[in-house]
Amino acid sequence: xxxxxxxxxxxxxxxxxxxxxxxxxxxxxxxxxxxxxxxxxxxxxxxxxxxxxxxxxxxxxxxxxxxxxxxxxxxxxxxxxxxxxxxxxxxxxxxxxxxxxxxxxxxxxxxxxxxxxxxxxxxxxxxxxxxxxxxxxxxxxxxxxxxxxxxxxxxxxxxxxxxxxxxxxxxxxxxxxxxxxxxxxxxxxxxxxxxxxxxxxxxxxxxxxxxxxxxxxxxxxxxxxxxxxxxxxxxxxxxxxxxxxxxxxxxxxxxxxxxxxxxxxxxxxxxxxxxxxxxxxxxxxxxxxxxxxxxxxxxxxxxxxxxxxxxxxxxxxxxxxxxxxxxxxxxxxxxxxxxxxxxxxxxxxxxxxxxxxxxxxxxxxxxxxxxxxxxxxxxxxxxxxxxxxxxxxxxxxxxxxxxxxxxxxxxxxxxxxxxxxxxxxxxxxxxxxxxxxxxxxxxxxxxxxxxxxxxxxxxxxxxxxxxxxxxxxxxxxxxxxxxxxxxxxxxxxxxxxxxxxxxxxxxxxxxxxxxxxxxxxxxxxxxxxxxxxxxxxxxxxxxxxxxxxxxxxxxxxxxxxxxxxxxxxx
Amino acid sequence: xxxxxxxxxxxxxxxxxxxxxxxxxxxxxxxxxxxxxxxxxxxxxxxxxxxxxxxxxxxxxxxxxxxxxxxxxxxxxxxxxxxxxxxxxxxxxxxxxxxxxxxxxxxxxxxxxxxxxxxxxxxxxxxxxxxxxxxxxxxxxxxxxxxxxxxxxxxxxxxxxxxxxxxxxxxxxxxxxxxxxxxxxxxxxxxxxxxxxxxxxxxxxxxxxxxxxxxxxxxxxxxxxxxxxxxxxxxxxxxxxxxxxxxxxxxxxxxxxxxxxxxxxxxxxxxxxxxxxxxxxxxxxxxxxxxxxxxxxxxxxxxxxxxxxxxxxxxxxxxx
Numbered sequence: 004x005x006x007x008x009x010x011x012x013x014x015x016x017x018x019x020x021x022x023x024x025x026x027x028x029x030x031x032x033x034x035x036x037x038x039x040x041x042x043x044x045x046x047x048x049x050x051x052x053x054x055x056x057x058x059x060x061x062x063x064x065x066x067x068x069x070x071x072x073x074x075x076x077x078x079x080x081x082x083x084x085x086x087x088x089x090x091x092x093x094x095x096x097x098x099x100x101x102x103x104x105x106x107x108x109x110x111x112x113x114x115x116x117x118x119x120x121x122x123x124x125x126x127x128x129x130x131x132x133x134x135x136x137x138x139x140x141x142x143x144x145x146x147x148x149x150x151x152x153x154x155x156x157x158x159x160x161x162x163x164x165x166x167x168x169x170x171x172x173x174x175x176x177x178x179x180x181x182x183x184x185x186x187x188x189x190x191x192x193x194x195x196x197x198x199x200x201x202x203x204x205x206x207x208x209x210x211x212x213x214x215x216x217x218x219x220x221x222x223x224x225x226x227x228x229x230x231x232x233x234x235x236x237x238x239x240x241x242x243x244x245x246x247x248x249x250x251x252x253x254x255x256x257x258x259x260x261x262x263x264x265x266x267x268x269x270x271x272x273x274x275x276x277x278x279x280x281x282x283x284x285x286x287x288x289x290x291x292x293x294x295x296x297x298x299x300x301x302x303x304x305x306x307x308x309x310x311x312x313x314x315x316x317x318x319x320x321x322x323x324x325x326x327x328x329x330x331x332x333x334x335x336x337x338x339x340x341x342x343x344x345x346x347x348x349x350x351x352x353x354x355x356x357x358x359x360x361x362x363x364x365x366x367x368x369x370x371x372x373x374x375x376x377x378x379x380x381x382x383x384x385x386x387x388x389x390x391x392x393x394x395x396x397x398x399x400x401x402x403x404x405x406x407x408x409x410x411x412x413x414x415x416x417x418x419x420x421x422x423x424x425x426x427x428x429x430x431x432x433x434x435x436x437x438x439x440x441x442x443x444x445x446x447x448x449x450x451x452x453x454x455x456x457x458x459x460x461x462x463x464x465x466x467x468x469x470x471x472x473x474x475x476x477x478x479x480x481x482x483x484x485x486x487x488x489x490x491x492x493x494x495x496x497x498x499x500x501x502x503x504x505x506x507x508x509x510x511x512x513x514x515x516x517x518x519x520x521x522x523x524x525x526x527x528x529x530x531x532x533x534x535x536x537x538x539x540x541x542x543x544x545x546x547x548x549x550x551x552x553x554x555x556x557x558x559x560x561x562x563x564x565x566x567x568x569x570x571x572x573x
Numbered sequence: 574x575x576x577x578x579x580x581x582x583x584x585x586x587x588x589x590x591x592x593x594x595x596x597x598x599x600x601x602x603x604x605x606x607x608x609x610x611x612x613x614x615x616x617x618x619x620x621x622x623x624x625x626x627x628x629x630x631x632x633x634x635x636x637x638x639x640x641x642x643x644x645x646x647x648x649x650x651x652x653x654x655x656x657x658x659x660x661x662x663x664x665x666x667x668x669x670x671x672x673x674x675x676x677x678x679x680x681x682x683x684x685x686x687x688x689x690x691x692x693x694x695x696x697x698x699x700x701x702x703x704x705x706x707x708x709x710x711x712x713x714x715x716x717x718x719x720x721x722x723x724x725x726x727x728x729x730x731x732x733x734x735x736x737x738x739x740x741x742x743x744x745x746x747x748x749x750x751x752x753x754x755x756x757x758x759x760x761x762x763x764x765x766x767x768x769x770x771x772x773x774x775x776x777x778x779x780x781x782x783x784x785x786x787x788x789x790x791x792x793x794x795x796x797x798x799x800x801x802x803x804x805x806x807x808x809x810x811x812x813x814x815x816x817x818x819x820x821x822x823x824x825x826x827x828x829x830x831x832x833x834x835x836x837x838x839x840x841x842x843x844x845x846x847x848x849x850x851x852x853x854x855x856x857x858x859x860x861x862x863x864x865x866x867x868x869x870x871x872x873x874x875x876x877x878x879x880x881x882x883x884x885x886x887x888x889x890x891x892x893x
Contacts, residue, residue: 026685030685032684032685032688032689034688034689034692074877077877077878081876081877082684083683083684083685083688084606084607084608084684084687084688085608085876086684087608087610087684087685087688088608088610088688088825088872088876089873089876089877091610091688091692091822092822092825092869092872092873092876093873095818095819095822095869096866096869096870096872096873099819099865099866099869100866100869103862103863103864103865103866104862104866218818219696222692222693222696225689225692229689253700255696255697255699255700255703256696256697256700258693258696259693259694259696259697259700262689262690262692262693262696263690263693265689266686266689266690266693
């Protein structure tokens, strides 16, 4: 392998590392990484006569990232399928466009960068020629830096959030992850790294044409990324395998075979572990004494964000909520107050609007009319992820877990982490340690509140992968996750679904819900199991055909003849 | 007037081909909620297989005899249909199965599965074509002898401009096939079953529809249409390994413009796209450089703005 070939492969690796962030870590099917390589190569060649080379290269990379960040506003709304089609069309458009409208000298579709490439700066007194030795060093430095940062990011809060986005945008939103922003960011970083690879390509070769950065390159990079797998070093393996495949087969066949191989390597659909179908409990509760937590068994209760200043004013106040689907009113003027420290159960027959109410409060569904205030702050049209950060979080009825995640990481996903905290971690800032401690404390608290502390301990005798836990504990884990968001108001949709009545499961759930309320959170509980409701609720509202027909203490409400009529049909 | 007519005729000739391909693509997109990214490659793939089987790989310049002509007419759609069913069995079925029938519209894993599988298939088809036809482009004589129908190789239009003689019969034939296919898909029992599967796969199973049979049928039908498109376009556009994928992308532009899943929309949008493209090329300040770029640009913009197509989302869910 010559030095020049090695350099070219290292630049390809840089582009592949960017693509892997989108495809493997975030689950975005990007079929057009060649387009960003084109942006880097063509941008550098066209800007080089105007600017010093390092500036031209930096500007090209920056432009690629910014362009995607802007385009990303559209791209992040797309379904995965539309993103695949759009990026596939883009890589063909770039190739056809560069062919039809030649940018090179004398109407040639290729662009040139005069060789040998020299870095000259009179002010700094630098005049150096980029020898092959320098170039391979630069390429290696870029690849190692990109790999190192990827590795670091994946082990930190950003990696967790990307995993949540990959597992499902709906799940990620309920955990307060700003899905659109993360997708946009990842696509921009992927494009910037692709462009950087393109810069390296033109500096090395001195000439780049439309077909060098076209659909075939896009697919070769995708193939490498798929074959390499999800680990941080995956792109390294992928590019090496691609290299070998290109020796034994022609470029298209090699890419096609590797794409197929990549699919077989990662069985389709195996990326997201589903919760089990709710059914009877299978496993006995783990024996043995619960171990003390890292904080000596005491629950550290932080005041949840958004909590009401005084207990008298409700944490969450909804007035006149109406939701109309077509001609049908799913909610018809619902008023609801949720108080800190209380469990408020909403019961009602199937189809009475309970889940609709919860989705409206969480911001997953817009209300036709009505207002929602959180500690006096009007929530308006705030999107779901923003509401979680403001202090209203929901836990969906279906159990959704992150494949291959341990219990602690599964909960840590939900802890509030801004982009800045992610960057602090990435750069190894000193304050990142404090961030990590705060997250660990939030996880500890959530696990303790839900009685899962023992499950959260690493290396214990009990299984720690979330998918391997019994249904009962998966439901508790889901509660722990929503508690870890730190929201003052928790909206829980049938947390007992799939937990057999009368068993230990219901008792565990009851005490977990009580502890959540006692920690100062306001809990809205939608539930069918009347034993759970009477055991845990401070207040009960009965929703029938979109209206609240009765409200009060559990004993009063359950004795109300009107409620019995509504439930039993008279 | 002459240039206008010329633009219209050559645009409609291209448009009718886009319509044929888009019809198949939109049928599949509506049924399985996946975007058949390799659909365009089936056009070139089927034609290529037929040419190799019937004529061999040496270029033929003379007009075809009855035997080879008939052979091409039969083998091209059959080969495209067979390829289409292979794509279904190897790529779409595993991806959709693993994530439920709504996989295509959803996220992540399933979409990555079918998208990657489809582009890999397309790559293989292109690699095969490049191997079978090492020249940059291979001309194929018109098996349908449409020029003879029009009474000459060149047709003089009112106003003085000329178009190839076979274009008008090609448009007529293309429209006939398109409309017949559209009516058949709407009216027949198969069409009814397909619409049921498209609306609600679970309910369709419950009333006794064999979903996998409907899907195999739909992929075969889409393949037949792609083959028909190949027959119509190949005499005008020499066969290259990339003829298909570009046609496929243009057909996607048409399918999206017409509202994904809408058969009639796809046909109309295909015709419109062909005429618009031909108009762009005819404008002196724009010119032929825009031929490929225009339609691809339309596709990128439509995907970015309205990924379910320009018609409203709930219309896009229904087939007709």
